[in-house]
Amino acid sequence: MIKVENLSKKYPDKNALDDISVTFPAEETTAIVGPSGSGKSTLLHSLNLLERPTSGRLIVDELDLNLDKTLTKAQVLDVRKHFGMVFQEKALFTHLTVLKNLTEGPTKVKKISQDQALEKAHALLKQFNMEELANRYPYQLSGGQQQRVAILRALAMEPQYLLLDEPTSALDPELEAQVLRVLRELAQKETSMIIVTHNMAFAQQVADKIVFIDNGHVGYDGKTEDFFNSNDPRIKQFLGAMTF
Ligand SMILES: Nc1ncnc2c1ncn2[C@@H]1O[C@H](COP(=O)(O)OP(=O)(O)O)[C@@H](O)[C@H]1O
Ligand SMILES: [Mg+2]
Structure with a gap:
């Protein structure tokens, strides 16, 4: 299990993540969704410390790190060992x-x-x-x-956890489907995956849980089904904006 508690990431002119707390269960697929620039990649990259959070706590299985302090190289390597990562393209x-x-x-x-x-x-x-x-x-x-x-x-x-940051956003729909089929198969095998995606149909079909990041905050954290049936005006607005 991965857990972030009171995690913040501040850039000089922007709070990319503001005091967020989220859990990512092992053997489940979690989809991180949200508008562009809301902090999805920052959150994903904070989990394997590709991005260094400004403050908070990061728990990865047996590791428990206080991010307010400077981490040692060994601590960072220990965290990284738990993760595999797939980027948008050309990796x-x-x-x-x-x-x-x-x-x-x-x-x-x-x-x-x-x-x-x-x-x-x-x-x-x-x-x-x-x-x-x-x-x-x-x-x-x-x-x-x-x-x-x-x-x-x-x-x-x-790896214990597979992180994917919009792995299909550079692909044509047909090629995207090929990749999503592989991910669906992995999800069915209870691979621990955390995936940033704009593909709501995929998130709805494959994810066990949804984390909705909205302007650096957690707008939703829970079951996939409840997210897509939510009456929360902000969630409805977001989902509405994703269809036409
Ligand atoms: N290296 C950086 N320096 C300054 N601001 C950044 C940097 N990386 C991201 N940001 C800002 O932080 C916010 C969140 O970015 P990001 O996590 O990439 O969003 P998303 O993946 O949801 O599109 C955005 O406003 C973005 O402009
Ligand atoms: Mg991103």
Whole structure:
């Protein structure tokens, strides 16, 4: 389980997150939704300390950090070990084949043997019907294929939590659907995922819980179904703005 308590992130001219408290359960999919510029990425990146919060408390499984103090390198690394991350786009190693992209982290960072890493990589590719891509380079893949490989690369590290920041926002609808299918399959396998998304149909269908971030505050934190049936005027306004 991940928990943030009284988390704030202040930029010189902006409070990106203002004293927020949220829990992200393990083995569930949490969708972070909200308007552009509301603080979604800041929250997501605060969990693995890609972004350093200004104050608050961060709990990641057995770790419990006081963010008011300067963190040590070791503390940051301990937190990072729990996470895999998928960005919006262009995150693969361009000079490595798909297979090498999948084995690089496990062999270099986790010191797993080349054979074992290869075995795992092939198993992942097989699981998601992507074996024919194994020897291609990223430039030989469509955007949707690249994003699916990026997801598998994160999974190859066997992280406790998978963080995804709008992983399909750079894709055409058809390619987006391919990626969302992979994520739905992961969600069904009780992968612990936290995903920032603008795709409300996906959030409604796949997420166990919704965190609605609105101007640096938590506008909703609870069950997916209750969010989409909410009578809260601000939530209704937001959901209304997302459809036409
Ligand atoms: N490095 C930064 N310096 C200053 N302001 C920033 C920085 N990063 C983000 N912000 C501001 O913080 C707010 C939240 O940003 P962000 O978390 O990226 O929003 P979202 O992901 O919901 O679109 C925005 O107003 C944004 O302009
Ligand atoms: Mg963002």
